[in-house]
Amino acid sequence: MHSGVKSGAAAAIPALQGIVSRDFFDAIFEQSHPMYVARPDGTVIYANNGYASLFGTGRSQRTGSQILPALRSDHRDIVTRIARTRDVETRQVSVETARGTEYYLSRHFPIHDQNDGFIAICGSFINSTRQVNAESKLRLEKRRFLDITRAASDWIWETDVNGNITFISDRVVQAVGQPPLLLRGRALTDLGTFRKEGSGSSKAETAMENHVPFRSVPMTIESIDGETKVYNLSGVPVFNEKGRFVGYRGTSDDITARLAAENEASSSRADLEKAVREISHKNLQLEMTAKKAVAAARAKDEFLATMSHELRTPLNAIIGFAEVMGLETFGPLSEKYQEYVTDILNSGRHLLSLIEDILDIARIESDKIPLELEPTSLRNLVDDARILVQKKATDKGLDLSAVRIDDDIALHVDPTRSLQIIVNLLGNAVKFTPEGGKIGADTEIRDGNMLALTIWDTGPGIEESDQERIFEAFKQAHNGIYSRGEDGVGLGLTLSLKLARLMGGNITVACEPGQGSRFTVTLPLMP
Known part of the structure; x- marks a missing residue:
């Protein structure tokens, strides 16, 4: 029925x-x-x-x-x-x-x-089905667009016909220090100041008045904490289906580091040209110029110690010239100078990797550091680390003869990160061991699958109450070796501990005031 x-x-x-x-x-x-x-x-x-x-x-x-x-x-x-x-x-x-x-x-x-x-x-x-598939495809295309946009720029924005912000992506917080919710409804020009041209107006503001695209117009933005950055803004006008102008949408890119590098390079070129002219015409001023250069280099080193973004340009130049010297392009080098060139290259490349780690400190906190685990020689790691700290140790008259590995051991680690850990531990030992002291290394196999490498010194040691505190980022102990005013920002041990744990290991400290320090890093052996 x-x-x-x-x-x-x-x-x-x-x-x-x-x-x-x-x-x-x-x-x-x-x-x-x-x-x-x-x-x-x-x-x-x-x-x-x-x-x-x-x-x-x-x-x-x-x-x-x-x-x-x-x-x-x-x-x-x-x-x-x-x-x-x-x-x-x-x-x-x-x-x-x-x-x-x-x-x-x-x-x-x-x-x-x-x-x-x-x-x-x-x-x-x-x-x-057609509607669902169309919606799914639209979501995928939207996600693809957003992924490409995020990869190509720092943040994206949209405005209405009056130039007021209707949408702005979350990464704008890095620029102005405020969440997008507080920025919606404000004028785009409230975020910062566009660079003016000869006519007294900016290229972006002129383009927006005429409803035409603009590209790479610098805007200076000062965040609520007083930090000033420069962003390149690009935008295109948006029209509805009837051809009526409804606003703008665009992207922004942080060019602060690039501008600083360009300014530094320009300043360096100007100083070099001036020095060449003075040397050519005034040989008598050579000593004075050299003293000025030493003072400028010292000031530059202190400045670059806290400005890691600007270190790339001069460091890449050092590596490049060292490679040219190593190829003996302009004449043969003695065996000793070849060793020096090799040390320069190794030190430069390692320092470049450390700079990248500093720039990625946020990823360290979220445990998202990429690792490339491979068979690695412990002896080579310790030898390379000793070379990197040898000069400072020699200047202080420290004995590094006990920093050696007699029986080589194969580790299953990231060689770059492991070298960074050992250099940090040796560097701390060199930094805080008094003149005439001694530094060494001991090894021990634990549980059949872990290596314990201990870096010991004859320094003043650390109070027991401060032994956990020294592993915290930007923290220094109130008493002991970390209150002596040595240079550093307090990231070395924090970074080393994070890296060791990411590779399946750990770092511990055992010491008493006046009895020296023993920092032990455990790392996995090759299966």
Whole structure:
């Protein structure tokens, strides 16, 4: 027996059959979307072929002279629920067909007779595969656009027709120190000051007045904590489908470091040209110029110690010239000078990696430092580290003869990070050991799979209450070796501990005031 719907609500199927023929009834509903009509107990009283072919479960039930498919379990649950609540339910469902995964928007509603008596539940299914796939593709394209935008710029922005910010990405916090929520509704020019041209106006503001694109216009931004940065802003006008101007959208890039490097390079070139002219015409001023250069170099070193971004340019020059010297492009070098060139290259490359670590200090805090674990020689690591600290040790008259590994051991570590750890531990020992002291290294195999490398010294030691404090970032002990005013920002031990733990190891300290210090780093052995 069949059942149908009358005037959007419902009427009993016999009433419809009294008006139209059964063949006409079947023809109408077979052309409809997949649908079913079921009694409150879940018995199917009508289901067209669309529903049977889409959701047929292999089971069937006989109703009168008709064999109808049984409801799918989730549809039966919906019928049971509507029979109890008399509410309409709408949901998205997915179906595996021969054409692949298809999506249908289903609507399940109660049917009432002419006397408003509840008699059945009807469910219809409209194919929404194209819409779902389009929405999914749109989400993927939006994510792709955002990923590309984030990779190509620091932050993105949008304004309305009046130049007020309607959207700005989260990374703007790095520029102004305020969250995007507080910036929406403010004028774009409130963020900072565009660089003016000869006419007295900026290229960006002129372009925005004329509704034309602009590119790479510097804007100086001062954050709430007083830090000043320079960003290159680029933007394009946005028009609606009727061609009416509705605002701007664009990107920004932090060029503070680049400008500083360019200014430093320009200043260095000017100083060099001046020095060459003075040397050419005034040989008598050579000694004075040399003294000025030494003083300038000392001031430069102190400045670059806290400005890691600006270290790249001169450091790359050092590495480049050392490589040229190593190739003997302008003449042969003695064996001793070849050793010096090799030491310069090794030291320069290692220092460059340390600068990158400083720039990535945020990733250290979130334990997202990338590691490349590989077989590594402990002897080579200790030898390289000793070379890097040898000069400072020699200047203080320290004995490094005990810093050696007699029996080589293969580690399973990141060689660059491991060298950084050992250099930090040796550097601290050299820094805080008095003149004429001694520094050494001991090894021990623990648990069959870990190496314990201990760097010991004859320095003043550390108070027990400060032994945990020295591993905290930017912290120094109130008493002991870390209160002696030595240079450094207090990141060496923190960074070393993080790196050791990321490689599966650890760093501990054992010492007493006046008895020297023993820093032990554990690292995994090769399996």
